[in-house]
Amino acid sequence: MFDPAYRVPLSQTVLHDAVISTDRWELPLYKLPHQARDRILLAMLYNTPVNLVLNDDELDSHGEQIAELQRFFHPLHEAAATEPMTGFDYLSGDNLVQRTEFGDGALTVTANFGDTAHPASGIPGGCVEASVNGGQPQRLCPGNG
Incomplete structure (x- = not known):
């Protein structure tokens, strides 16, 4: 369900300007801790919010990371939430480095689901980079320190 090498954003491309999250409601982000990094990268790549359950325990345990995710995601979603996925x-040959584009250059996102840096893009393993309107790319590396 979460292996990025086999996922393609069919719902995101077919339904165009609708916000589509294919995460399951009963599987919030931290319920599957070993999948959290890839699920975060997929959400950023597809420009969809991560599936969270917010209570005191989750905020105590993951509040800083949740805030970091929000700071990264907010400008992406603001720029392209209603834009169609256009690319x-x-x-990479192993399908672990993927790029999406939204609208007419509104947002470009590149995610590296691998464990090593991708030579052509320079993106470290486990990181995602996003550029809003062709601007300076911003990088998020969830779980990498």
């Missing part, structure tokens, strides 16, 4: 590409 999807695998940038």
Whole structure:
């Protein structure tokens, strides 16, 4: 369900300007801790919010990371929430480096689901970079320190 090498954003491309999250409501982000990094990268790549359950325990345990995710995601979603996904590409032979584009240059997101840096993009393993309106790319590396 979460292996990025086999996922393609079919719902995101077919339904165009609708916000589609294919995460299951009963599987909030931290319920599957070993999947959290890839699920965060997928959410950023597809420009959809992560599936969270917010209570005191979750905020105590993950509040700083949740705030970091929000700071990264907010400008992406603000720029392209209602833009259609206009591009999807695998940038590596193992399908672990992927790029999406939204609208007419409104947002470009590149995620590296691998464990090592991707030579062509320079994106470290486990990180995502996003550029809003062709601007300076911003990077998020969830779980990498």
